Amino acid sequence: QSALTQPASVSGSPGQSITISCTGTSSDVGGYNYVSWYQQYPGKAPKLLIYDVTKRPSGVSNRFSGSKSGNTASLTISGLQAEDETDYYCSSYTDSSTLIFGGGTKVTVL
């Protein structure tokens, strides 16, 4: 099964909003509301940002939000800050009862 498709990079100026897409198929993203998003700084383990497409764990800034339309999920970062500059990954449950990640997106704050 191929990885979910994410843009390699997304950039924005401080204070702006950016959106990272995560495209799969009806066998994963489109078939289940089990999409999650992770933030990963270099040399560190990933951190959960969003789960079940739209839910945010306690302690995660409300500047991060998730959505889904068809086979594409999205992560929006509002009020972009310098500390948001790092890598982001999406993940989805699949109809094979497995999990799958996206290829990752590097966010740059201009």
Add this chain to the structure above:
Amino acid sequence: QVTLRESGPALVKPTQTLTLTCTFSGFSLSTLGVSVNWVRQPPGKALEWLARIDWDDDEYYSTSLRTRLTISKDTSKNQVVLTMTNMDPVDTATYYCARILLDGDHGFQFDPWGQGTLVTVSS
């Protein structure tokens, strides 16, 4: 507090078998809805899901690596073991274990993660 920690060799030779252990605390792998997963990340590359073992002993594997992977659990020791056979330099990566808690409020999200352990495959 839920924690996970990976352990295993830092260096393995090509064709050898890798054995990694995930030792966790703060939860039980006999609790309904709990699973422990293995995920790896080659240097500078993306995350890749490898395997999962559930509270009811069900096992799931990456389609592309299924023939090389075995996952097992020791509930009494709070440990999950992953073995990967026939290691190759392309398997050089940081290997993470992570929990999934599937209940009415949570789906298939990885939280938390261990710190990861770097495994290098080289002769």
